[in-house]
Structure formats: structure tokens, C-alpha cells
Amino acid sequence: MHRLPTKSALWRYRLASCLLFFLIIGLFPAVGVLVYGVITRDIPCITISGYIFGGLILLLLFNFILTSKLRCPLCLVSPLQNRGCSKHRDVQRIFGSHRLKVAKSILVEGHFSCPYCGEMTAMEIRSTNR
Numbered sequence: 369m370h371r372l373p374t375k376s377a378l379w380r381y382r383l384a385s386c387l388l389f390f391l392i393i394g395l396f397p398a399v400g401v402l403v404y405g406v407i408t409r410d411i412p413c414i415t416i417s418g419y420i421f422g423g424l425i426l427l428l429l430f431n432f433i434l435t436s437k438l439r440c441p442l443c444l445v446s447p448l449q450n451r452g453c454s455k456h457r458d459v460q461r462i463f464g465s466h467r468l469k470v471a472k473s474i475l476v477e478g479h480f481s482c483p484y485c486g487e488m489t490a491m492e493i494r495s496t497n498r
């Protein structure tokens with residue numbers, strides 16, 4: 369099982385996983401308020417949904433920047449981004465997304481399996497004692 373090189377990488381993995389879940393959860397109220405505003409023709413509701421979508425887009429950009437620096441210790445591909453690389457044959461998905469599976473594993477189980485190489489990485493810092 370591989371380990372992460374620095375403590376900052378550990379926190380960035382956890383923050384990126386939380387942001388990914390927050391982005392998905394945040395879509396539901398945004399769409400709900402937008403549908404309600406369109407059905408009732410309530411302009412403030414549509415405006416509020418626009419603010420929520422704008423905030424989600426900013427979070428999406430921040431999450432993209434954050435996850436672009438995170439690399440699998442073995443294959444050096446970012447496991448929290450959807451790259452064009454071929455996936456490992458045993459990759460598991462949640463709702464059709466391998467990124468959600470990685471984020472859930474990081475937050476709940478304390479380790480993740482890279483969707484590209486299939487190797488396990490613990491959410492621990494690599495020991496420097498040699």
C-alpha cells in the first residue's frame with residue numbers, strides 16, 4: 369500500500385473530496401429553486417438559483433485547480449479528475465463516477481484505490497526513517 373509524501377497532500381486530498389461531495393449536494397437545491405422559480409414565475413427565486421449556480425461554478429474551478437496537483441504515488445495521474453487515460457479493469461464506481469468512489473473512500477475508509485493503476489494508497493504520510 370502506497371502512502372502520500374507530505375501532510376499538505378493529505379489535506380488537499382481530503383479537501384478536494386469534501387468539495388466534490390459538496391458540489392454534487394449543492395446541485396439539488398440550485399435545480400430545485402430554479403424549477404420552483406420557473407414554475408411560479410418568481411424572479412427572486414431564479415436570481416437566487418443563479419447565485420447558487422455561480423457559487424458552484426467557482427467551487428468547481430477551485431476544485432479543478434486543487435485536484436490538478438494531486439497525483440497517485442505510483443502512476444502520477446490525478447485520481448480525482450477525469451482524464452482520458454484508460455481505467456483499471458477492476459475500477460469501482462458510484463452513480464457511474466469513479467471520482468465519487470475515490471472521494472468516498474478517502475473520507476470514509478481512509479484509503480483509496482487509484483482508478484487508473486488500481487493500486488491502493490493509504491491516507492497516511494510516508495515515513496522518512498530509512
Ligand SMILES: [Zn+2]
Nearest residue numbers: 440443482485
Ligand atoms: Zn495510480
